[in-house]
Amino acid sequence: xxxxxxxxxxxxxxERMVLNGISLHIAAGEVVGLIGPxxxxxxxxxxxxxxxxxxSGNSSLMQMVPRLRxxxxxxxxxxxxxxxxxxxxxxxxxxxxxxxxxxxxxxTAALHRMDLEALRHRPAxxxxxxxxxxxxxxxxxxxxxxxxxADEPVAGLDPAHQIATMQVLGDLARGGHGVLVSIHDLGxxxxxxxxxxxxxxxxxxxxxxxxEVLTPALLHRVFGITAHFEDTPQGPIFQPLSTV
Amino acid sequence: xxxxxxxxxxxxxxxxxxxxxxxxxGLPVSDSIDALFRGExxxxxxxxxxxxxxxxxxxxxxxxxxxxxxxxxxxxxxNPLAEPGLIGxxxxxxxxxxxxxxxxxxxxFALALPLAALGGAVGAVVLILLLAGPRGSALTLIxxxxxxxxxxxxxxxxxxxxxxxxxxxxxxxxWLLGSLADRSMQHVGLVAPFMAAxxxxxxxxxxxxxxxxxxxDAAAALGIDLARLRLMLILGVAATVGAxxxxxxxxxxVGLVAPxxxxxxVGAKPSRxxxxxxxxxxxxxxxxxxxxxxxxxxxxxxxGVLIALVGAPFFLRLILTQRREM
Numbered sequence: 001x002x003x004x005x006x007x008x009x010x011x012x013x014x015e016r017m018v019l020n021g022i023s024l025h026i027a028a029g030e031v032v033g034l035i036g037p038x039x040x041x042x043x044x045x046x047x048x049x050x051x052x053x054x055x056s057g058n059s060s061l062m063q064m065v066p067r068l069r070x071x072x073x074x075x076x077x078x079x080x081x082x083x084x085x086x087x088x089x090x091x092x093x094x095x096x097x098x099x100x101x102x103x104x105x106x107x108t109a110a111l112h113r114m115d116l117e118a119l120r121h122r123p124a125x126x127x128x129x130x131x132x133x134x135x136x137x138x139x140x141x142x143x144x145x146x147x148x149x150a151d152e153p154v155a156g157l158d159p160a161h162q163i164a165t166m167q168v169l170g171d172l173a174r175g176g177h178g179v180l181v182s183i184h185d186l187g188x189x190x191x192x193x194x195x196x197x198x199x200x201x202x203x204x205x206x207x208x209x210x211x212e213v214l215t216p217a218l219l220h221r222v223f224g225i226t227a228h229f230e231d232t233p234q235g236p237i238f239q240p241l242s243t244v
Numbered sequence: 245x246x247x248x249x250x251x252x253x254x255x256x257x258x259x260x261x262x263x264x265x266x267x268x269x270g271l272p273v274s275d276s277i278d279a280l281f282r283g284e285x286x287x288x289x290x291x292x293x294x295x296x297x298x299x300x301x302x303x304x305x306x307x308x309x310x311x312x313x314x315x316x317x318x319x320x321x322x323n324p325l326a327e328p329g330l331i332g333x334x335x336x337x338x339x340x341x342x343x344x345x346x347x348x349x350x351x352x353f354a355l356a357l358p359l360a361a362l363g364g365a366v367g368a369v370v371l372i373l374l375l376a377g378p379r380g381s382a383l384t385l386i387x388x389x390x391x392x393x394x395x396x397x398x399x400x401x402x403x404x405x406x407x408x409x410x411x412x413x414x415x416x417x418x419w420l421l422g423s424l425a426d427r428s429m430q431h432v433g434l435v436a437p438f439m440a441a442x443x444x445x446x447x448x449x450x451x452x453x454x455x456x457x458x459x460x461d462a463a464a465a466l467g468i469d470l471a472r473l474r475l476m477l478i479l480g481v482a483a484t485v486g487a488x489x490x491x492x493x494x495x496x497x498v499g500l501v502a503p504x505x506x507x508x509x510v511g512a513k514p515s516r517x518x519x520x521x522x523x524x525x526x527x528x529x530x531x532x533x534x535x536x537x538x539x540x541x542x543x544x545x546x547x548g549v550l551i552a553l554v555g556a557p558f559f560l561r562l563i564l565t566q567r568r569e570m
Binding site: 047050052066067069070073074075076077079081082083084085086087090091094095097098123136139143 | 322451454455456457458459461462464465466467468469507508511512513514
């Protein structure tokens with residue numbers, strides 16, 4: 001089942017074309033990694049798909065009214081903003097806003113999944129950066145939307161929490177959700193994403209399984225790097241080596 | 245949480261009763277209550293129903309308006325330093341009132357001054373919507389507010405500067421200091437509809453302001469219509485603060501301090517801070533209005549002056565804690 005369909009998406013910012021004809025599908029069961037160098041258009045693509053910035057072309061999300069859209073897709077922005085010292089539990093419960101209920105079950109489940117039960121009554125602003133990142137992910141889980149779009153959810157996390165976060169995304173996909181996640185760490189992307197979409201200057205440079213996307217030619221052309229890529233018994237290992 | 249709201253409600257009721265029972269006439273408590281409810285004793289009934297009741301009612305209404313507006317603006321801008329004067333409505337309302345005094349209109353009929361002030365507030369709203377646009381960001385709203393406040397302040401100074409009549413000038417200065425003395429039930433009736441409509445508009449923003457805790461992008465993706473929220477916020481703040489300024493003059497700090505003091509006690513969620521701050525603002529203005537009558541009954545100490553005197557140290561403390569957290 002397709003959860004997100006973009007057709008010929010274009011977006012301009014001050015006369016400059018930031019997205020230039022993006023078409024893609026995201027289906028249930030996929031963790032799709034959106035990769036590309038800084039300024040390639042990753043964040044713009046996700047924000048345009050959600051209707052947060054003007055664009056031309058088609059996003060299947062825009063055919064829904066805002067309230068239904070919020071039940072269909074959960075959005076985790078890159079900036080980890082928590083304005084007020086509200087409790088972790090109250091913050092996670094904000095994910096229930098589109099449903100208009102105060103059902104505690106999804107909130108409790110989300111707290112459990114992100115290992116936040118011990119922190120549930122603490123003011124969210126007093127937590128460490130990594131804990132806040134987990135709280136904000138828990139909020140998107142409480143939203144119980146079939147599609148999750150996350151903008152660099154692992155940036156700034158320690159290795160253990162990076163892996164744990166990517167595993168949560170994988171679990172979601174295995175549970176029937178679809179995930180679109182932008183990510184800079186190609187090593188994590190290779191191990192945890194079922195599919196990668198490489199963006200380059202507002203266009204899709206490659207779309208497919210990690211092994212087929214991260215070819216030496218693409219790495220050279222899009223990222224300007226060489227890398228070591230090996231399949232091992234512990235799974236694929238990808239390590240960037242040098243710039244070219 | 246419920247205890248906080250119950251406590252605040254009880255405090256407001258208590259201060260409201262105290263405000264009714266304290267005054268220069270020094271009336272006995274039981275006679276006052278009889279006069280208020282049953283109309284026994286002509287002079288005393290007049291004092292209770294026409295002087296003290298409107299004063300106490302206005303203290304509640306003005307305080308609640310300022311507290312609620314402050315909480316709503318802080319929630320929208322996600323900044324604890326936001327206050328009701330920020331969008332320029334109070335400055336423009338004051339300018340309207342000053343023009344009414346200067347032109348002699350205020351002396352011509354009783355409600356000319358508050359009506360002119362409301363006109364000033366409406367002017368500010370029209371300007372702010374033109375300047376900040378229907379879909380602008382929080383930043384454009386702040387900048388437009390600063391520009392309008394500065395313009396209104398400059399015009400007020402100009403009126404004072406060019407005033408040929410020292411009595412009018414002194415009347416303007418005293419009016420600007422803010423007071424609830426000598427207001428009538430007509431004043432209550434004039435501003436009540438604006439305050440009621442504004443209060444309903446602002447209290448309806450709770451859900452959207454809660455979502456804004458996570459930032460504008462996240463709130464929009466949670467299904468909140470930010471353009472509509474912003475419009476309701478501007479109209480709500482303008483109606484409540486414009487009306488409050490029209491009837492009481494400039495009263496600062498209540499809208500800044502009330503949400504700040506009560507935020508943590510109610511769990512910091514903007515939807516909870518809104519009603520708590522309204523009650524807190526009402527209690528603050530009631531208490532201050534009682535204090536001006538007790539501290540210097542003969543000197544007509546102005547309400548706005550006393551609140552600023554007590555409010556400024558609170559503000560300093562807020563800055564110091566903020567600095568420590570950074």
